[in-house]
Each structure stands twice: as structure tokens, then as C-alpha cells.
Amino acid sequence: MQGAFIEEVPARIAELRGRECQVAIEDVMYMMVLHKFDEIGVHLVPRLSTCIYNGRLEIWPSRDWQLESIHSFEVLEMIREHLTAVIGWRSDSRVTDNWAKTQIPRLHLCRVYAASILYGYFLKSASLRHHLELNLAEANYDLGITYSNPLPLPELWSCGLKDNAFGYVSGTRSTSVGQESCSQGMKREELRGYVMRFDAETLRMCAKPKTKEAASLIEKHSCALFGDEKTGLIEADEVIRTSLLSLKRMVLEAVAFGSFLWDTEEYVDTVYKLTEN
Numbered sequence: 707m708q709g710a711f712i713e714e715v716p717a718r719i720a721e722l723r724g725r726e727c728q729v730a731i732e733d734v735m736y737m738m739v740l741h742k743f744d745e746i747g748v749h750l751v752p753r754l755s756t757c758i759y760n761g762r763l764e765i766w767p768s769r770d771w772q773l774e775s776i777h778s779f780e781v782l783e784m785i786r787e788h789l790t791a792v793i794g795w796r797s798d799s800r801v802t803d804n805w806a807k808t809q810i811p812r813l814h815l816c817r818v819y820a821a822s823i824l825y826g827y828f829l830k831s832a833s834l835r836h837h838l839e840l841n842l843a844e845a846n847y848d849l850g851i852t853y854s855n856p857l858p859l860p861e862l863w864s865c866g867l868k869d870n871a872f873g874y875v876s877g878t879r880s881t882s883v884g885q886e887s888c889s890q891g892m893k894r895e896e897l898r899g900y901v902m903r904f905d906a907e908t909l910r911m912c913a914k915p916k917t918k919e920a921a922s923l924i925e926k927h928s929c930a931l932f933g934d935e936k937t938g939l940i941e942a943d944e945v946i947r948t949s950l951l952s953l954k955r956m957v958l959e960a961v962a963f964g965s966f967l968w969d970t971e972e973y974v975d976t977v978y979k980l981t982e983n
Contacts, residue, residue: 773962
């Protein structure tokens with residue numbers, strides 16, 4: 707009995723060291739994400755309990771411009787559609803509408819925030835993939851090589867994106883890169899049309915964190931923001947009074963967090979092999 711226990715000791719030590727190493731790596735990744743926010747002059751929203759005054763959550767200054775400035779025009783258009791889908795914000799909303807009181811369950815807001823992190827991660831992955839394929843298509847066009855995108859037409863709604871945090875992408879007619887050309891060269895496909903053509907497997911590949919460290923960071927950050935200070939638990943029945951403007955600020959922050967996390971994950975994985983998710 708004792709001999710069997712002794713034989714398990716090295717494996718147990720290796721397991722504990724592995725956990726300690728993963729925690730340290732996650733800390734480094736989180737600090738890198740925070741540094742990226744610091745570079746654009748934005749501080750992350752602190753624990754919600756410290757932001758609620760007289761029973762109402764308000765986040766000020768909003769820093770919307772800084773949070774939007776990190777995205778390309780095409781990505782920003784998709785983020786604005788996401789804002790409409792998850793919180794009902796519209797670009798033509800009146801100031802009084804943005805400041806009007808609204809209510810949202812804390813648990814639902816946590817889910818919107820976490821899903822928006824994943825959406826930002828997805829957009830960064832998809833936009834870079836789009837850019838790479840466009841460059842390849844243009845290079846082949848210049849060489850006189852016929853290029854067709856290998857991705858099949860998507861079954862986007864079958865992945866459940868219509869009703870969740872990926873928001874609205876309907877009303878777009880998809881065209882394949884290389885299918886249309888003119889005397890000036892190949893017609894450039896927009897990012898939204900490109901995403902529309904993703905099949906289910908490609909969607910999962912772009913939206914799912916590639917490493918366990920990144921997935922763990924999303925969960926820990928969301929719980930730290932919305933959870934109770936002592937227990938870390940989220941009150942399912944608690945309703946938060948806030949405004950559309952503050953909700954928009956939180957969603958923009960979450961999307962930026964996802965984008966920064968993608969960059970951080972890619973960099974860290976080049977110097978330390980992260981755990982595949």
C-alpha cells in the first residue's frame with residue numbers, strides 16, 4: 707500500500723507544478739491584456755458592487771471612442787450590430803434614450819459580457835483569416851491564377867448565432883472571393899459576407915478559445931467582475947438598474963478584451979506552449 711503511494715508521488719508533484727505554472731502563465735496573460743487597455747487609455751470596469759451608487763450602475767467616463775478605435779471599419783460595423791442584438795442599442799438613438807433607466811438581471815449581464823468577449827475573440831480571428839485569404843486571392847489574381855475560396859456556403863443559423871451574442875448578420879448576399887472581377891482587378895468581399903460563408907466547423911474554430919489558459923481567463927475575469935466579493939457567486943435574481951450608455955460601455959469593453967486576448971494568446975504561445983483547449 708505504502709509502495710503504491712510512493713510511486714504516485716512524482717506524478718502528483720508534476721501535476722501540482724503544472725497547475726502552478728498554468729496559474730503563473732494566466733497571470734502574465736492577464737497583465738498583458740491590461741497593458742493593452744492601458745495603451746488606449748481605458749481602465750477596465752471594476753467589480754460591479756463598487757460602481758453602483760444609490761442603487762444604480764453608471765460607468766463614467768464611457769471611453770467609447772477609445773474602445774472603438776482599435777477595430778477596423780468592417781469589424782466596427784459588426785460590433786454595432788452586435789450591440790443592437792444584445793442590448794438594443796441603435797446608432798440613431800437619442801441622448802435621452804441612452805440615459806433612460808433600464809433594468810437587467812445581473813446573471814444575464816454577466817452572460818452578455820462573457821459572450822461579447824468571445825465575439826471579440828471571434829472577430830479578431832475571422833478578420834485576420836479574411837485578410838490572409840484576400841492577400842492570397844489578390845496574389846493569385848495578379849499571377850493570372852484562378853482562385854476560389856475552399857469554404858462552402860454557410861449554415862450560419864444552424865450554429866445558433868441568430869439568437870445569441872453573435873448578433874445580426876442577416877440580409878447579406880454572399881459572394882466568393884475571385885468569382886467577380888473587373889478591369890481594375892478583383893472585387894473585394896466584405897468581412898460580413900465572408901463570415902456568412904463559414905460552415906459550422908469553421909465558426910467553432912474561430913469562436914472557441916484555442917487554449918485552456920484563454921478560456922480560464924474569460925471565466926475568471928467575468929466572475930471577478932460580476933461575482934460577490936466574498937463568495938465569487940453571482941446572484942441570479944438580482945436586477946441591476948442602469949442605462950443603455952453604461953451597457954454599451956460594458957459590451958465594447960468585453961469585445962476589446964476578446965480581441966486583446968487573441969493577440970496575447972498568439973504571442974505567449976510562441977514563447978511558451980499553451981494547453982490546447
